[in-house]
Amino acid sequence: MNMMDMFGKMKEVQSRMKDAQETLRNVTEMGDAGAGMVKVTVNGLKNVLSVEIDPELVKAEDREMLQDLIVAATNKAMGNIETKAREHLRQATEGLLPNIPGLNLDGLM
Numbered sequence: 001m002n003m004m005d006m007f008g009k010m011k012e013v014q015s016r017m018k019d020a021q022e023t024l025r026n027v028t029e030m031g032d033a034g035a036g037m038v039k040v041t042v043n044g045l046k047n048v049l050s051v052e053i054d055p056e057l058v059k060a061e062d063r064e065m066l067q068d069l070i071v072a073a074t075n076k077a078m079g080n081i082e083t084k085a086r087e088h089l090r091q092a093t094e095g096l097l098p099n100i101p102g103l104n105l106d107g108l109m
Contacts, residue, residue: 024045025045028042028049029080031074031079034054034072038053038066038073040052040073042081043081
């Protein structure tokens with residue numbers, strides 16, 4: 001592969017990465033805590049889209065537990081979406097570049 005071809009491929013990779021990153025807003029993942037009593041949904045841009053709380057939890061004496069469950073569910077969803085987003089970006093650039101040692105596309109997220 002000559003240098004001009006490689007630069008052309010890099011431009012294509014950048015374009016596809018930009019497109020893939022823009023579509024990450026449509027990639028979603030859900031995390032739950034407390035046996036499903038609290039559910040949090042996030043997108044590939046790591047934005048929390050929704051929080052669902054079982055009505056049984058909304059009692060004054062459960063306030064501290066509820067807060068802890070929301071944190072746990074959010075962290076679980078964020079961990080889940082990281083893997084999904086990385087795979088989404090890998091698929092978007094698959095086959096564009098040769099396997100170049102030291103070139104890590106994960107850093108583009």
